[in-house]
Amino acid sequence: MTVFVVGGTGFIGTRVIPLLVARGESVVCMDINPHTANFSAFEDKVKVTRGDVTQFDDVINQMDASGADRVMNLSYNLGQDLPPHLATKLNIIGMDNCFEAARILKIKHTVYASSLAVNGQQKHFGDRLVTEDDLHRGDYQYAMHKSFNEFQAKDYVAKFGMTITGIRPANxxxxxxxxxxxxxxxxxxxxxxxxxxxxxxxxxxxxPIHVDDIAEVFVRVIMTDKPAHQIYSSGGxxxxxxxxxxxxxxxxxxxxxxxxxxxxxxxxxGNYLIDNTRLVSEFGVQYxxxxxxxxxxxxxxxxxxxxxxxxx
Ligand SMILES: NC(=O)c1ccc[n+]([C@@H]2O[C@H](COP(=O)([O-])OP(=O)(O)OC[C@H]3O[C@@H](n4cnc5c(N)ncnc54)[C@H](O)[C@@H]3O)[C@@H](O)[C@H]2O)c1
Known part of the structure; x- marks a missing residue:
């Protein structure tokens, strides 16, 4: 089958895509920077197209044309440098475009990257492991946007019965x-x-968690039809x-x-004591x-x- 990966020519995506191919999947990768990665060794198993996640037409048309049954969104602004309007377009509207297109196209499983940033600083929790059920304490742009993405995913799942899973990578x-x-x-x-x-x-x-380890996490989660939870912390x-x-x-x-x-x-x-029992017990990952x-x-x-x- 085919996986549609948005933002797949970046740091994590370039490790995820080869692992998907190794598992026999075909990949269509849409990225605003299609030439920053070279997947030519995978021949017709990986197709890279240029598209802008902030444009709903790009997302739904390319997702539809890919024939994918699974979608992963890795596109994001990893910093605090963007003005609020631009950051919102990429992080909030971009994510919503992926969820909404996945809803319309009846995608079987959508996976997106959240972040340990939603937890904010460790001092809010004392010297204990933070779980996925703890209240979010992240209070800056990137953290707030990831928190909103998690809320939005839950809303789609509750209202439309979709399968959407978030992963919170650590550093x-x-x-x-x-x-x-x-x-x-x-x-x-x-x-x-x-x-x-x-x-x-x-x-x-x-x-820290090595990029090869987090790539394996993304692949195991997306290839599972119905994970038991909606959000998983990677730990490290x-x-x-x-x-x-x-x-x-x-x-x-x-x-x-x-x-x-x-x-x-x-x-x-920032948060560094992270309980990843959920991920480890369900997906058997070992770093x-x-x-x-x-x-x-x-x-x-x-x-x-x-x-x-x-x-x-
Ligand atoms: N790297 C980390 O330490 C880390 C930690 C926690 C969470 N995450 C999350 O994992 C995801 C992937 O991170 P990464 O390190 O690979 O980031 P990255 O910046 O290397 O990759 C992001 C990709 O998104 C693409 N992109 C940007 N704007 C786009 C647009 N408008 N339309 C389409 N594509 C666009 C970029 O070209 C890039 O290829 C992000 O959501 C990030 O927040 C990363």
């Missing part, structure tokens, strides 16, 4: 990540390039920036990673050890630079 990491939370990425990639890097706080907490590896720096130095002893202060960052950290992923990122950067890989 996704990988060598080519440039948008969204990137300090935990730069802590690996800059030293791997031989560049110095400084961060404000060694005790700032993060919850709980780690401080200081401990991540130490892990990087274990592979790159000359890494120049400094912190302006050792303490003071934990209290302002590769994080240390292995850090080495994988270092070696991806070294390969780009023509350097020999470091052994694990």
């Amino acid at each position: 996704v990491t990988g060598p080519d990540k440039v948008r969204g939370s990137v300090d935990h990425v730069n802590c690996i990639t800059r030293p791997a390039r031989g560049e110095p890097v400084e961060f404000p706080f060694a005790d700032a907490m993060r919850c 590896q709980v780690i401080s920036m200081g401990d991540l720096a130490a892990m990087v130095r274990g592979f790159l002893p000359d890494a120049r990673i400094t912190f302006a202060q050792q303490t003071g960052g934990k209290d302002s950290s 590769r050890p994080y240390r292995e992923r850090v080495l994988q990122i270092i070696n991806a950067v070294r390969q780009e630079q023509g350097l020999a890989p470091i052994a694990g």
